[in-house]
């Protein structure tokens with residue numbers, strides 16, 4: 001069976017620009033103008049798919065006026081990992097509601113995300129989370145302009161729950177649907193909170209599954225300056241926290257950050273990863289091994305929770321936490337320093353570094369990176385912690401950004417079969433790798449990787 005969401009971003013015919021707009025379509029624009037809410041899907045669809053009607057640059061302002069940002073209202077749904085999140089955001093950036101249901105019990109029980117359990121937990125709460133987001137926004141689905149949903153990267157089982165819900169809702173209410181790249185959403189939410197943030201800019205995206213250094217040229221056009229060759233920093237925080245017997249119910253990061261404040265960050269001399277590699281890639285597997293060895297040599301028993309540890313034991317754990325954090329973040333600092341140098345060669349006009357993703361909610365990380373950014377005469381843009389960890393706002397906002405460029409899919413059929421095979425992209429790069437920065441140390445598994453968001457968008461632009 002054909003996949004469904006395949007085309008949100010890859011659908012070639014939904015892109016601008018082309019020079020002329022047919023008369024029939026401009027009358028469609030006019031009839032739409034007085035409507036208080038939203039461009040109705042049917043008109044936008046005919047506008048954007050008509051062979052001669054893709055918006056020209058000169059028509060873009062008309063389109064923007066038509067799709068008045070105040071009138072656009074988008075629901076964002078996020079289920080790529082363990083958080084079930086939904087939010088309603090207006091085109092002008094006003095957050096009308098935000099709901100997150102996290103899987104604290106499961107995280108505490110398994111010390112991490114177990115995909116099958118996570119899928120069940122998403123399924124149990126998704127309807128409620130979406131309804132609450134609509135209720136808090138004082139809206140019904142009828143009032144929405146579109147539904148945005150994360151289609152990758154992430155856990156297939158979990159992504160499916162969000163996509164199923166989004167398509168059901170969009171099908172029932174005849175709403176366009178926008179498939180979202182999770183890491184692009186982490187990046188672009190910075191443009192919601194910082195209106196001055198214009199392309200091009202740099203971004204460091206740090207989460208449980210990703211460590212990405214990117215140059216954001218434009219919406220949908222990203223160059224990957226660096227990525228991890230093994231684990232992401234969030235994974236290293238989580239494992240270290242688990243081995244130190246910390247409370248995992250909010251994931252390991254926040255608990256480790258707290259404990260590190262009690263410790264001596266210089267007490268254990270962990271070595272900084274990839275010193276010999278003069279590139280912008282990351283590695284955290286070796287640091288995890290160093291931590292494990294230190295835990296063994298300090299006779300720490302992870303089965304004994306920190307709350308029951310003796311004061312001496314607690315002290316040792318705090319020292320390991322602080323020493324780990326210092327080196328884990330030093331690795332980020334060194335890579336950012338070099339990435340800024342590289343990015344300036346490509347785009348000398350860069351003014352901002354965005355730091356986002358779950359780990360960016362860490363205050364120590366923010367402070368250290370602020371230092372790096374200031375030293376390089378740039379400005380740091382770091383969303384508030386609630387918008388750094390997984391949330392529906394970032395998905396809704398990224399949906400708005402793409403929707404305004406005419407990138408979206410038609411409403412799915414209202415009676416879509418339960419067995420429909422969705423286009424989910426569990427492994428989906430954001431951009432193409434910067435050729436000069438390709439690392440010999442990198443041996444990424446390439447099997448089953450979806451073509452990058454950037455390559456899809458660039459290819460479709462070239463075909464116009």
Ligand code: KG4
Pocket residue numbers: 081206207208209210233234235237238251252253254257357358359360361362363388389390
């Ligand atoms: O972006 P996110 O919410 O989900 C993924 O896309 O992975 O990031 C989750 C990761 C987890 O590894 C979590 O431990 C980490 O972000 N994290 C933190 C903090 N808060 C969340 N790491 C360090 N310090 C924190 N305060």
Ligand code: ZN
Pocket residue numbers: 182186207208357358389390
């Ligand atoms: Zn995330």
